[in-house]
Amino acid sequence: MENDEDKDLEASISRKTLIMPKLPSALTVEEKRFLLAVERGDLPNVRRMLQKAHRKKTNLDINCVDSFGRGAMTIAIDQENLEMVELLIIMGVDTKDSLLHAINVEFVEAVELLLEHEELIHKEGELYSWQKVDINTAMFMPDLTPLILAAHRNNYEILKLLLDRGATVPLPHDVKCGCDECIMKSEQDSLRHSLSRLNEYKALASPSLIALSSSDPLLTAFQLSWELRGLAFAEPESKSEYMDLRQQCQQFAVDLLQQTRSSQELAIILNHDPDNPPYQEGEHMKLARLELAIQYKQKKFVAHPNIQQLLAALWYEGVPGFRRKKAKDKIMIIVRVAVLFPFYCMLYMLAPETKIGKLMRKPFMKFLVHASSYLFFLLLLILVSLRADDLLLEHFGSESMKAYVKDKYDKQRGNPPTILEYAVLLYVVGFIFEETQEIFVEGMQSYLRNLWNFIDFTRNVLYSGVIVLRVVSYLQQQAEIEKDPATAYIHREEWDAFDPQLIAEGLFAAANIFSALKLVHLFSINPHLGPLQISLGRMVIDIVKFFFIYTLVLFAFACGLNQLLWYFSDLEKKKCYHLPNGEPDFDGAPDACMKWRRFAK
Template sequence: MAEKKDLEAGDPELECVRKPMPLPVLPKPLTLEEKKYLLAVERGDMANVRRLLQKGHRKKHIDINCVDSLGRGALTLSIDGENLEMVELLVIMGVETRDALLQAINAEFVEAVELLLEHEELIHKDGEPYSWQKVDPNTAMFTPDITPLMLAAHKNNYEIIKILLDRGATLPNPHDVRCGCEDCIRQSTEDSLRHSLARLNEYRALASPSLIALSSTDPILTAFELSWELRNLAFAEQESKAEYLELRRQAQLFAVDLLDQSRSSQELAIILNHDPDEPAFVDGEHMKLARLELAIDFKQKKFVAHPNIQQLLASIWYEGVPGFRRKTTMEKIMIICRVALLFPFYCTLYMIAPNCATGKLMRKPFMKFLIHASSYLFFLLILILVSQRAEVQAIQLFGPEWMVKELEKELLKQRGNGPTYLELVVVVYVLGFIWEETQEIYIEGIRSYLRNMWNFIDFTRNSLYVAVALLRFAAYLQQAAEIRRDQQTKFIPRESWDAFDPQLIAEGLFAAANIFSALKLVHLFSINPHLGPLQISLGRMVIDIVKFFFIYSLVLFAFACGLNQLLWYFADLEKKKCYVLPGGLPDWDNAGDSCMKWRSFGKNVIGAPIATTRLSEQALVCIPPRAPKFTIHEWKVSNDLRCRNAEDQQQLADRILGECKRVREETGERSEIMKATSDRRIEERIGDIEFNKSELQIQRKEICIELEALGVYKTRLQDCLASLQANALNICRKCLMLRDGRIGIDLVVDEVEQCLQQEITTIVGGQSLLKRVLEQLNEQMRRLRATRYLLDRDLQYKQAAIDIDKGSLSLKPTDLCLSVYEGYTNLDPANISADEYNAYSAKNIQMAAREVTSARPIRMFVDTILKQVIDDLWTAYNKCNHAFHERIEDTKRTKSKLEDMHRDTTQKIVEMQNNILQLQKALSDKEGNTALAHTRLGKRAQRVGAELVRDPPGQALYYECEMLRHSAEQLQQMLQEATASLRYLLQTQIQLEEDINVKMNTLKIDDVDCMTLRATMDYHAY
């Protein structure tokens, strides 16, 4: 039940993989206005873009944030064109920036980056994502993990990185590749590829030289640490090893480039002696070269091998012997030999007076190296003398007689001997080596000590020598105790000692220690420019040898298992056959083969004799028994019978000889006659074949001529088809596509479009016809090639027959190449009669002639078809051009008429505006008169008594007011009509301008674009 539940639950990793991904939202189709908008942005047309944006803000009929089919918006197009004014206009007009900042950084458009950053700071609110983070990741050009600073670091753009860092942009350190935090586990579970690529992008940004230089207080240390981290990542993520190693090389090269900027030895010394935990280096102090040691620890080979560093190291190395490298070879050898021979004096003087001039000279690196090397070579010399028993040989060669006798007595004493003087010198050297290694561990630390592989050899050597000393001391105590018990034990020879005697084990360890001591010379030779690189090659070669030996051992083991499985039974069987004698001894006399086979399986056979047993057995010869004796009568009868038989046989032989001579002469004569007849028939046959061959060659020549001619016609057809496809058809289709760019009322299906469609139909029909003719031509050429192949094969057969017959005709009875068929081969294998042969040859000749005859008319047919197609194309071309010219003339006339109307309308607008001004002035004047009349009436209304009479002046004023009111109403009505007329005139002017622009666009398309393209069309007969 538990398994069933697990199966129902499913694997969470598989569920993650199978989780459906959201489909990207594709951009919606663009309207005509949006296409114009994006095209104007791409061309940098500021006026049209501003007009379209303002129009879009007013009428909301255009999406200012629209994108084309490639997902490029207006800002992206302006950034790609590096049009800063356009970018500024779009940002001011409210176009969404989205990932435009990343686009600008990717295009390295510094001014646009500054502008977009300022805009982002204005519109961004705390707690909300930035503009580039709001883009749909399914349609975005950059992955969500890419930030502006990261992208700028990828581009290694110093200016953009500095701008971003000044504004507070940061790049967090990536998590360790083995990190087990919740975020890393979640990201790896959701999408392991994206998680890995995100880490790679982060390190690609961190490896940017510009970012390191701007953000790090110690760029060289940062480059070292980053290259080491990238090296570990390359081994941790094998899938991206090449990318991480490339980034590591980039970081190493940056450190080397920084080193190139040093212009003096003082600057170089400050760089190489810089230590963050120590005070700054002052010129004249002892150089610790902390930064160089750090470079060695981080395996910065190019940094260490830089010429500037090597020059400084060389000056430090040869400080004690100035000018050493400029001396001659002989002078160098003399200096080295002097120091090597006087090293005991130098060492003693240094121990007595270390601060004297010579003692200070001893502290110089080169002198120290020479003295150490000389001392070690002297130590190796002591080891050689010890191994060769030099003390004994010196006494035997140069010592007095009494000393030699004492030595012989001492040599008889095999056990209980103490160390020799040379061995005591070796002990002193070993104590010095141990003190040197202990001091190195104390100064540099155990980790630094263990990183040097040569220290393992030194440790092994010292350990072996210490073990030798302890074993020799234990052996001396043991042997001294034995000698005290029995004085004769000191004369026991070595071959009688116990195999695990402490002194024998000590001598074996001493030999091994000598080997390790000699290997130390390899380390000394590493300073040589020729032997040093060989050590590196040797080390890598040893690794390859171990790998190969592992594979070889695996293959050998596999074959051994197979052979053992195959032969184990027979091995045991042969062993039982061999070991049959009492006591389990092999029986070499009776089972020698089995014993030899058993030995091939690697078993040691005891008692095997010398391998001559079987040869000795074969050398024995059996003696047959003696024959019985006959009587004298039997002897005589036998002799008479033999004589009579001999005479009969002689007579028979004479008769046979005579008959043979007669038959030989008759057969010889018949053979000559038959040979002459055969020769004549063969010559006739050769003549017939050569005649047929000449006829076939004539037909073959005509076929080749016809094939060559058809090949020319085929090339003409192919050239015509290619020209129609690449030139005429494409131009016509492009003209149709360009005419689709007409706007407004001019986007009409006119006669030009119909002619273009007819011309395309004519071109396609001509292509179809030419393709069919080309297929017929290819078929005819195939048939001609097939006929030529048959003729070639027939000619080959005939030539072979001629060669065979001529060879047969040249044969003589005395030739050595003759042979006789003894009945196992049919002497007459021919299965075709002479009539059939003649009919076959005639058929081939007739077939060739028929194919040649049928191929000739097709050339005329091709000429006719080509001429017909070209004539049809020219007709369609001229008709279409005529339609274009008429359409262009009509458009020009219409455009000219519209321009005249536009000019008249503009004049009317000016007149109407003046009229409106005059009406407004008249209204103003009437307002003054009306006010005057009303004022007079008001004052006259203040009269009292009988004076308030309706007199003529009052009537006149009243009529004046009415007349003024009526006049003002008329003027106001006329002003309204004039204003409405002006508005209609302005609309008419705008419409006329749009119509003129439409006509200008149509004229550009038809007269400039299409007619220019059509001028390149060329039809000829090919």
């Protein structure tokens, strides 16, 4: 039996014998002396040995390698001996992947020399020297080209040499690409295919390569950073590598910004737009490049002190020195704008070219006016909810006004909108116009990217539903009152559950919640409440995730418990309600079985 098992084992081993790569043979004494002379930089002895080898007066293999797989060319490059490298090339030593090795150790002179040699010996349609190396003994992956490796090392001089000779980095295919080439490579070796894409993006993210090859380095860094963010989620196995490359691109953009030496240079960079004429000093700043950075979520770039200083100068342009004023003076300015904002708005619409009209165009003043207007809108909502106009007439009106209010309370159906409700309607129309204009100017994609727009859109939809339902309810109730005047005095408790006016009031309450939620967005300007808003947002997201998992577990537990109860209920029924002969016996069931039956129900 043991002999049979040994035979089977030997047979299985023979079937699974691996094809080992062809390893270099042991060095002769002459070859050891040759490599030692190369390592020591002994040019005369190396030249003499190579000449003897060419005359075949010795058994020296000029392409021999030591136990570490290093040939004479590799050793000379490690020693940074340019004369030795030149001698070896002249004497016909195979360069193999020496160019890649020279790039890897950043030996610029040797790279230039090997490039010139490669241009002389390379023939169109054939492989390059570094591509002919056996993949089993090669030091570098077959997908690594000289330009990709130089980009990995971020060596500006070597990259310049390669780009001047026409070298390019192949654009990687999309991670979801389904072309024949990608499918074939993925089926042959999925790991190699993934590493090849990672190596290409490592090269593309090189700051030196971006600076040398891109006409708009900032835009390239933004776009590549955003693309790497998508790759990090598409390939979670390499997420850390892609996120590191993304941070590298973001840091490159910040480093470029760090080179600005004046506000004029900074303004030219931030207002650069390839589709429009260059920015001239004194023009209105559109900050196109800054908007692009926000769109691509370049947090480090936007938070840079240079940009923040420029934004602060633009923000307080209408009120110079506002940050240096005393707290009392700041409060007085804010209160004055908040109280007089209707006057400022009317003046801007009627005389925009006046001093105050031009002041309204400044960012800080626009924010104060907008915030004051929105706070006034919330005050209107509170007054509408409290029926403030009716309370005012009831307490301070004449007898006829009080009688009108009493009749209005008795006749709750078919009442027209109040003055305050008309004011809210005017605001809602303005909100809808504002959101429509924003979609038209910025585009739907940019509009949907801002999550606060979802709140505004929901608020506007709810208010629109309130308006439609109020109109429908008014027309419907007026028609019913004309047929039977007594229907005007039906109490709310007796109304139909789906009366349009009741539904409209529910939607109005929901819309008020979304309106009040927009206050959080206004608080983001505060240095203390702004970060708190971000923390609260992340906390809410975590709570939603936990609630989803909790609901899922609770549902699974409920389903399992229900199945368990049915199972034991069936067993108890068979045990309690059947006689030994299999016939049912409901009358003779014991008390315990009856209790279980009630529990199961």
